[in-house]
Amino acid sequence: VTIRYFILGFLNQKPMSGYDIKCFLDRFSWLMGSPSFGSLYPALHALLEDGLTTVTVVSREGKPPRKIHRITEMGRAVLQEWIDQLAASDSPLKTFIMYLVLAGNFSSAGLIGHLRHRRTQVADHHGALKQVAKTSDGENDLGQRLALGYGLAIAAAELAWLDSTLDRLPPHSLPTEVVQDDGALLR
């Protein structure tokens, strides 16, 4: 049901129709895939039923009517809850990108915490891969060597991006939080 909260995040930025959301997400489909209408519309209906959104039908002359979905106060509360709770978990790539796209919904500190969290995860992974490459050295088969090399290259690139982004991101608000080794936030 991840997709529901994801949609909710979009509606928090501005009211949209299901079609709008789909078009928007299609631009990032390569990164994270784009949900099909078959999952998008039911998710929208569920949000409506739970009272997290409201719907306004807008009929325009000469165009099919569109159902504009708006987030409610309750929806905002639930979204906030989801974001907070999610910050702790080990998220796969797809979830991380979701977060990225929803960055507008984060507090500056929350976003930085998220990026730092991801950084430690990628760094761990990178280290683990190097370990594997070292231990089983030489007698590995071609596939393993290639996959290992690929993983290392991508992880290194992501680390570089995270570092440079973290560097130029907080020119406005310096965070007061302390970040532990494991990336968890202390207040």
Add this chain to the structure above:
Amino acid sequence: VTIRYFILGFLNQKPMSGYDIKCFLDRFSWLMGSPSFGSLYPALHALLEDGLTTVTVVSREGKPPRKIHRITEMGRAVLQEWIDQLAASDSPLKTFIMYLVLAGNFSSAGLIGHLRHRRTQVADHHGALKQVAKTSDGENDLGQRLALGYGLAIAAAELAWLDSTLDRLPPHSLPTEVVQDDGALLR
């Protein structure tokens, strides 16, 4: 049912038990995820029923017995078919990495074709992202800018890896095939 053929590819490299396969894949879990036993074992059973593998139970003193799965001649034929047919399609990241891990099953030319094919796909994507970044410039919200930047960085890194890999891969056998613009192989 992608996972079945993927497993078949492993068994083509050497006979293994389900547990072995799982352990092996866990090392790459960050890249492509690792199937759960709940999908692994049924897949193995299906392969056995289709006659693509055979099973030998090996009971060792003081250890639980292991079921070693071996690919059959028929299995090899089916695997080859799958690989050939798959080379044409637009594959998502996960499938590409599967291919990479299974590189040992490819002919040298097939592997190079695969990498070139991926290269064109990533290049297309990279171009498309740059396009998006250019057209909707300036007034984008934070999330979009971040996701765009991330996508560009990762795509660029993958392109670099593909190029360097393609460069140092074929020192032995120069391919005689002609590769079309779309990456399809001609004989």
Add this chain to the structure above:
DNA sequence: ATGTGCATGTAACTGGTTACATGATTCG
């Protein structure tokens, strides 16, 4: 008239996960 883009929706299916059950062995 035919097809393409906008716009919404439903039902069947599928691939996969989660959670559970089993059992033997080794380690603390």
Add this chain to the structure above:
DNA sequence: CGAATCATGTAACCAGTTACATGCACAT
């Protein structure tokens, strides 16, 4: 003695896709 690792398996459940159905407007 309980916990962890090895090793195999099943059943319930779920998220999401595919394929289909609908309808209007505009261009060819």
